[in-house]
Amino acid sequence: MCPFSVSGSLRVMNSFLRIVVVLLLVAAPARAQDDTQGTVRGTVVAEDGGSIPGASVALHTDDADSTLVTGAATADDGSFVIENVPADRYYLRVSYIGYASAIRPDIAVSDEQTTVNVGEVTIRQRSEQLDNVEVTAERQYMQVEPEMTTYSPQNQPALVGGSARSVLEDIPSLRVDIAGNISFRGNEGVAIHINGSPTPLSGEALTSFLESLSAQEVNRVEVISNPSVARNPEGTGGIVNIVLADDAEIGWGGGVSASADTRGRLNGSGNAHYGSGPWKAYFNYGARYDQDEQSGFRYRENLYLDPTTYLEQDRWEQESGLSHTGRLSLDYNPSESNTFSLSSVLSYRGDETEEMREYSELDEDQELTERYNRRTNAEETDFSMEYEFEYSHVWTPREHEFDLEMEYEEDHESEDETYVHYALPLDASNDVADTLTSRQTAIETEDEREVSLEADYQRALGESFDMEAGYDGEFEWQDSRYDSESVTGGPVDTLGAELNRDNSFLYAEQTHSLYSTLEGELGDFGAKLGLRAESAITRFDQETQGTSYDNNYFSFFPSVHLSYQIGKSNTFKASYSKRVRRPSTWxxxxxxxxxxPTFRRVGNPSLTPEYTHSFELGYTRPGSKYTISLSPYYRYTVDEISWSERLTEDGVTILTFENFSTEDSYGAELVGSLTLDEWLKSNASFNAYKQVTDGSNLSSSLSSDAIGFRTRASFNAEVGWGVTVQASQHYRSPMDIPGGRRDARTRTNTAIQKKLFSNRAKLNVHVSDVFGTRGSVVERRSERYFRRYSREPSSRDVRVTFRYTFGGGGGDGGRRRGRGRWR
Structure with a gap:
């Protein structure tokens, strides 16, 4: 039974809000103030140093209420003076049409200091939409920052109504393949984080979770190519952090969304937030119905046999499923220094899959010798839950802070599968009925639990240096069972143990890490040095075979980040970090x-972790109408975990994993955004790279030396009357891979959006994969076989989405996380 229902969610929300209202009635009294009056002055300038006349300058109390006290408008030279300011602590917010708001904190008016000069406040230009009388400030899609690049999907028409997976697919240098594997700059060792914490989900479980989240729930995605040691070292390809929009401002607010497409997929969600005094709360519920069809072809030459034989396989698959996701978060600030946060995420997904594979075996003259097919029916359920508690204490913002996080996660998967095997007549036009020759049933379950604890302390050392130190501990357990029964040759309605393929294993892993960083600035030069020491303890029990594998290891992870600023518009960066990719249980x-029956994927219990040494240079130049970022990089990987294939004597292709000796990967990524006019803006990326893989420790055929590139470009045009048009193009070049080659891949998307009801509502029409070119073909060759296979997803569709927001406030960019890592 589904653990969520609309009526149940409303009852829970109603009870929760009653509790919040009662708590608000006993709020603390307002702070006392004296009669001292002061003055706050300063100047507002653009990034190029030019003055900004007519900008709005607002002074708010620096407390939980964030009350607007007074304000002013800037003069022709950009200067402002705010007089008669009561003694208190404040923060200053500057806003202006066409520019991002800027905040200047820590402004104190007192008996000792009645005049405060905040100096120059710089605001950054960005595109705005002026519709009638209302002005809506929209965050830029791409923002280049010193340690990361941030992508904000909220105002991308092509993403409205999509899922979190579609958000990742739209990001330059990120690749999400048909199977759901995520890679960054060609490296599949990328680590996925949710709100700053590593997710224990991987493979199909992670794909299902991302597809259950709507794109509207993603506030931003932070891509960190070379993280410091303060972040988990897992992921040789860097970190992709998905920040969910679950913060609430003052007052009520929320929204609803619904979408449907030509493939029969439906999506609906609703959220509500409330904030007042020291309390903030957010609730979201979403339901999604998915339908997916795909086909494929596999051709194989068996060179192991003499004479050579051939195999052709056609595959069709149809999958449908209903998912539910609910999220609730609550923040309490009893004082300016202390914050308590609780959050939970519950997710349920149920899938049904029908699949048919048809096989044709041919002799050396490619004459048909046997035809058969295998039909599969499967039902799968996946239920996950996550609970997190966070406490932070701030003595001085960004200078002296302590943060404690505790998290508990569970994931339960179950799948019931039925396989039936039919012999087919050699002549497809023959009316002879198919012959049922075997049947197999299987029940597969997987239960995962994870507990994590993080403690982090930050302290400023004088005016130029900062230190950070902490502990990071993770404990993970997994119990996987595969029970199978089948019958061959006898009555197929009587299952037995004639072919028993049971599979049961337990896995446990714990890691303990201590880390410390030192960061400082000397003039225009900045540096951040760090070291992380980690102990890992793992145990893998294969109960079916009665074997156990222990792998305990100790590692050091250094990191170095350097920066040099030339003027206001040129930033140079250099960084190094060591990363690890641990083998997963599958x-x-x-x-x-x-x-x-002709293709199996098996694991390798002898796999060891792979380590990557990552070097990167960076140059960023922001302008009033453009931003350019160039990042040359080099990665040296030891014991790389990669696919390996072999063909058995009985004609079964075995796909497994091996530790390749080394891999050298180097290239350069160019990312840019350009505002061509007030109504037209674009962004593009180009990433060229070379990968040299040394698999000679396994076979000379598994070594490769390949060059590839990928590019992406998109345009947004605000054509008037609240209408925005967007088009995007993705392309990945063909490239050699160890033991084979993959072909090129391209995709074109378009969208149009109309704003309604004073910008409270948006109507979107999105066309995905306009030319139906998203499929892929891969070839592999060895001394024993040649294989070509393709996958063709039904990715072309037209999706219509309607969104409506109500109330005030809204997310400000994700719930605050103490450690300063994701701000």
Whole structure:
């Protein structure tokens, strides 16, 4: 039974809000103030140093209420003077049409200091939409920052109504393949974080979770190519942090969204937030119905046999499923220095899959010798829950802070599968009925639990240096069971243990880390040095085979980040970090899948972690109408975990994982955004790279030396009357891979958006994969076989989405996380 329902969610929300109202009635009394009056003055300038006349300058109390006290408008030279300011602590907010708001904190008016000069306040230009009388400030899609690049999907028409997976697919240098594997700059070792914490989900479980989240729930995505040691070292390809929009400002607010597409997929969600005094609360519920069809082809030459034989396979698959996701967060600030946060995420997904594979075996003259097919029916459920508690104490913002996070997660998967095997007549036009020859049933379950604890302390050392130190501990357990029964040759309605392929294993892992960083600035030069020491303890019990594998290891992870600023518009960066990619349980389990009699995927319990040394240079130049970022990079990987194939004597292709000796990967990424006019803006990226893989420790055929590139470009045009048009193009070049080659891949998307009801509502029409070119073809060759296979997803569709927001406030960019890592 589904753990969520609309009526149940409303009852929970109603009870919760009653509690919040009662708590608000006993709020603390207002702060006392004396009769001292002061003055606050300063100047507002643009990035190029030019003055900004007529900008709005507002002074707010620096407390939980954030009350607007007074304000002023800037003069022709950009200067402002705010008089008769009561003694208190404040922060200053500057806003101006066409520019992002700027905040200047820590303004204190007292008996000792009645005049405060905040100096120059710089605001950054960005595109705005002026519709009638209302002005809506929209965050730029791409923002280049010193340690990361941030992408904000909220105002991208092509993403409205999509899922979190579609958000990742739209990001330059990120690749999400048909199977849901995520790679960054060609490296599949990228780590996925949710709100700053590593997610324990991987493979199909992670794909299902991302597809259950709507794009509207994603506030921003932070891509960190070379993280410092203060972040988890897992992920040789860097970190992709998905920040969910779950913060609430003062007052009520919320929104609803609904979408449908030509493939029969439906999506609906609603959210509400409330904030007052020291309390903030957010609730979201979303339901999504997915339908997906795909086809594929596999051709194989068996060179192991003499004479050579051939195999052709056609595959069709149809999948449908309903998912529910609910999120609730509550923040309490009893004082300016203390924050308590609680949050939970519950997710449920149910899928049904029908699949048919048809096989044709041919002799050396490519004459048909046998035809058969295998039909699969599967039902899968996935239920996950996450609970997080965070406490932060701030003595001085960004200078002296302590943060404690505790998190507990569970994920339960279950799948019931039925396979039936039919012999087919050699002549497809023959009316002879198919002959049922075997049947197999299987029940697969997987239960995961994870507990994590993080403690972080930051302290300024004088005016030029900062230090950060902390502990990071993670504990993970997984219990996986595969129970199978089948019958061959006898009555197919009587299952037995004639072919028993049970598979059961337990996995436990714990890591303990201590880290410290030192950061400082000397004039225009900045540096951040760090070191992380980590102990990992792992145990893998393969109960079916009665074997156990222990792998305990200790590692050091250094990091260096350097920066140099030339004027206001040129920033140079250089960085180094060491990363690790640990093998997952499905890569370790030696008993694999049996759903295809000619093709099996099995794990390798002897896999060891791969380590990557990552070097990167960076140059960023922001302008009033453009931003350019160039990042040359080099990665040296030891014991790389990669795919490996072999063909058995009985004609079964085995796909497994091996530790390749090394891989050298180097290239350069160019990312830019350009505002061509007030109504037209664009962004583009180009990433060219070379990968040299040394697999000679396994086979000379598994070494490769390849060059590839990928590019993306998009245009946004605000044509008037509240209408925005967007078009985007993605392209990935063909490239050699160890033991084979993959072909090129391209995709074109378009969208149009209309704003309604004074910008409270948006109507979107999105066309995905306009020319139906998203499929892929891969070839592999060895001394024993040649194989070509393709996958063709039904990715072309037209999606219509309607969104409506109500109330005030709204998310400000994700719930505050103490450690300063994701601000």
């Amino acid at each position: 890569q370790l389990n030696p008993l694999g899948s049996y759903d295809d």
